[in-house]
Amino acid sequence: QLDLAAVRVAAAAFPKPEAFKPSYGTAGFRAEASLLPSTVFRCGMLIGLKARSCGQACGVMVTASHNPEQDNGLKLVEASGEMLEPAWEAHATQLAQADTEEQLLQVLAALAATLQPADTPGRVIIGRDTRSSGADLAAACSAGVAAVGGKVSDIGVVTTPELHFTVQTFNQYQALEEQAYFTNLLESFRTLTAGSHAPQPPLHVDCANGVGALKLQQLVPQLQQLGLQLQLYNAGQGRLNHGCGADYVQKEQCFPAGMGDLPAGACSASIDGDADRVVFFTKGQDGSFVLLDGDKIAALAAVYLRRLLSHAPPGTADSISTGVVQTAYANGASTRFITEQLGLQVRCTNTGVKYLHHEAKAFDVGIYFESNGHGTVLLKPSLLQRLQDMDENMSVMQLLAVSRLMNQAVGDAISGLLLCDAVLRSGTSLAEWQALYTDLPSRQLKLVVADRTVITTTDAERRCVTPAGLQDAIDAAVAKYDLGRAFARPSGTEDAVRVYAEAGSQEAADALAREVAGIVF
Ligand code: NG1
Ligand code: ZN
CATH class of the missing domain: 3.40.120 (Alpha-D-Glucose-1,6-Bisphosphate; Chain A, domain 3)
Structure with missing residues (x-):
């Protein structure tokens, strides 16, 4: 069923860099782009087999989201349109890490034996963000799909959620047109805002110089007719995610490039490099930066x-x-x-x-x-x-x-941008x-340690299990602070340990974070 000789020939064109040990992390594979051809080729084989086995379309998104332009990565998508089942991440890692051709073929043959690919070619829908390395990596991924007898639909430059949506709807209606994604957004937004299509003050959007800019530009005229004036910033001329984008704005708690001069009270938002995250922000009367983060968006959605x-x-x-x-x-x-x-x-x-x-x-x-x-x-x-x-x-x-x-x-x-705008028009x-609630002062720190894996956690990462004694020491520190809460966990996307602390005042939150960082070191 699997032509291993053909796989061997195809794989030879995508050798793995010797010391490279990629693993499927919190959000798929991510690395400096030049390291990745073997990883995307091999993931193409994996997802191609999965698509053949279920007789439906699966997906691959080539992106490194909020990371810098020189990085890239990939996320694998199930036929349901959802993220790859966690049980499969281990297969992807094993395949991506195989050091020799023999190991690679062995892992692949074992997978094929369990999956029993059907005679249908299956289909893999491949999308990519705007990174310059994207087209070559998408081509390497296509070669992987083809090597296991799968069929490819390369839909070019799309947002990550658009790729997920396309896989989901392709399996329902066999349609691949991008217009279906836009029409769905516009029509549902029209229903939510019925009766309030009078022009509103503009919504200022930082696009992180990423793919979101291209897609939002296409929506501007129709949204205008529905009363939503979008003003786009960082819309592609500058460097991707550099001094802008949702990750920068949320982590640095400051205005993105080019948006610091907006008047107080202007409603603004920032999306990330592959347009799957959004945070809102505004300027207070005193000129301060005011963040409405994902927690605030969840609260607004819950109220609505x-x-x-x-x-x-x-x-x-x-x-x-x-x-x-x-x-x-x-x-x-x-x-x-x-x-x-x-x-x-x-x-x-x-x-x-x-x-x-x-x-x-x-x-x-x-x-x-x-x-x-x-x-x-x-x-x-x-x-x-x-x-x-x-x-x-x-x-x-x-x-x-x-x-x-x-x-x-x-x-x-x-979607998040449009939902919040609809709620803001509906009377909130x-x-x-x-004012729904006032954030407790908090502080996040990133620590580069010798080996982050010595820290293991439980209770949704809120408590450390190992090393012994670490949690007791954190508990003792937290107990000293009014409204104190803190935890430390190894990052799933970076070689670092993250420390989070909150307390009754900013000074206290900073001090608690420093104290916990001292314990971790
Ligand atoms: P890690 O590196 O595991 O903390 C980060 C974000 C996650 C998630 C992933 C994927 C923080 C503290 N962590 O994970 O929320 O978005 O990246 O992008 O923001
Ligand atoms: Zn993202």
């Missing part, structure tokens, strides 16, 4: 969905489970707001969207956002069916529109959004 559900036919809200999924990085004030003020359940998972997505699916309405702005709102198919069977009422139509606007496969910055002002 609770309102829509309360206007749905009697009994609907009571029979529906609504929950918010966060990670340990969620500001404690947001968790308290959602549980105490909104009365909704909050669950905490490990860092990484795949964990949040999985947990959110347990609710009828599952809202998940990482603090960095990566997330979405999921509505369970059984709930959608119930809503479709109900009499047409504005709230029911809007709930259905939320499920179409919000990417159901993965976090999507464009930017000032009210800011």
